Amino acid sequence: MPLVRIDVTENRRTPEQLRALADVVQDVMLDTFAAPPRDRYQIVTEHRPGQIIAEDTGLGLARTDDLVVVQVVQQGRSEAQKQAMYRALADRLEQRTGLDPQDLIVSVTENTREDWSFGRGVAQFLTGEL
Template sequence: MPFVRIDLVEGRTLEQIHTIADAVQECMEEVFAAPPRDRYQVVTEHKPGRIILEDTGLGLERTDGVVVISVLQQGRSAEQKQALYAALAERLELKAGVRPEDLMVNVSENTRADWSFGMGRAQFLTGEL
């Protein structure tokens, strides 16, 4: 059950934003084996200049087309994470025109006890999920 935050600079159309979100979900299903309809995404648009991504000495030239994807998940291997980074770069460039240089992805882990899907219950712990 990946939870995904997508941060980008404002100026894209709603259709472009949905294309990005859909491409991310496709990668979650294909690479992280997320079930269909197991989709939890928050998209946040920022004014120009509000996302600052330097290149850490890698020589990346960023534009205002930057997209930051943060994934909170459980139990994926280093190989799956690397496959996700590659799939996202390829898919977002192909479907949404996001330059690989403008994509930054981070993946963090948590536990089953860290989730409540509503109703004030920890559904993974109560056996509802």
């Protein structure tokens, strides 16, 4: 059950391009994180130019205003799954949207079953509904 935030600079992509970006991310979640079908929780946020500041951390990366930051909140994925997800995102976003892999930052955060409520004020993982 990944929760994915996708941050981009506004006015760099059409609504259709944003949806394509989100669709690629979802496909990768299904393939590398074994997310169940229809388990899609994504928040796409556009920021004014200059509101995403991402330097290259000394790696020699050439960032542009096409930068995409993907944050994934999840539970129980292995190191191998995470590495597969990073690679698949870079490859597929480049192939399907033209995103330069240098313009992709991905961060994964772990939480537990007790950290989720999908509605009605209930922790469905703890009640056995999920």
